[in-house]
Amino acid sequence: MTTEPDSKRPAGRPRTAVLSRERILETAFTLADVRGGDFTLAALARELGVRPSALHHYFAGKNELIAGMRGQLTTRVGDHGFDSLSWHEAIVPWARAYRQTFGAHPGIIAALATLPVDDEIESIIDYERIAAAMRRDGYPEHRIVPAIVAIESFVIGSALDSLAPEDNLRPVDNARLAPHLTAAEHAARAYASARARSAVDETFEFGLAALVAGLVAATEIDAAEADATGARA
Known part of the structure; x- marks a missing residue:
């Protein structure tokens, strides 16, 4: 058969x-x-x-698709040791990885950055990891979310800035109108070159270090204000 x-x-x-x-x-x-x-x-x-x-x-729709795209990129960013390192140590390699990962897809950055976090599980987990580390380290609870937003805003801006020409702040035809800016821009590029970095990468590293240091120091301002309020009371 x-x-x-x-x-x-x-x-x-x-x-x-x-x-x-x-x-x-x-x-x-x-x-x-x-x-x-x-x-x-x-x-x-x-x-x-x-x-x-x-x-x-x-x-279900484009917003859900964008959420999925963000989730995939967030997974690529990784952990970077928030469970074992102080938050301000772990946040540096995290920010570098975030900039590199999201900067690889500049066309979608604006959509990713404005998506509500509640629509995307991977980002919730990532932010929770950072918030838990900051809370564990004694960072003022009312400053945690503003600090995360400040760092993320800087990283997203830096990812977009990495697409611009390195000398985009250098006056060319109108250098005579801005001698101080021209000299400062030249000095910045020379300093970066001496450190074997591009001007864009050097700017990012300087800005990140300054921002993190400022966020750490800001807790001292809060403490001083609290002491002053208590003394007046």
Whole structure:
């Protein structure tokens, strides 16, 4: 007795790759790198060779897709030892990794930065890790979120700044109108070169160190203000 072949299952591999959450996110990053964060789900579906309705099996809408993109990038940033190091030690390699990871996809940074954190689990876990370390180290609780926002704002701005020319602050045709700025810009680039860094990287490292030091010192200001308030009372 012979068995008839199943006519519903064609031989060989399917003509199109199987759709998956990972493939959708990978294609979304590629599309965003070219078109920025204003791409549509219809455009993404065309890139994937599927109908837009197929995407809704994985993402309810574009906001959920953007949340997934942010979650994937946040996972790439990593932990950097918040459980074992003081928060201000762990935050430095975290900020470097954040800048490098998000800076690799500048077209989507604005959309990622304005997404509510509640829509994305990986970011909640990441922020919780930082907040727990700061609280453990005695950082004033009412200053934790402002401190995290300040650092993240600086990192996102630095990621965008890394795309600009290194001498974008240097007057060229109008140098005579800004002799102090011209000299300072030249000195900054010379200093960075002597340290075997690009001007952009040197600026980031200086700004990060200054910001973290300032956030640490700010707790002393709070303590002084509290003492003064107590003395007046």
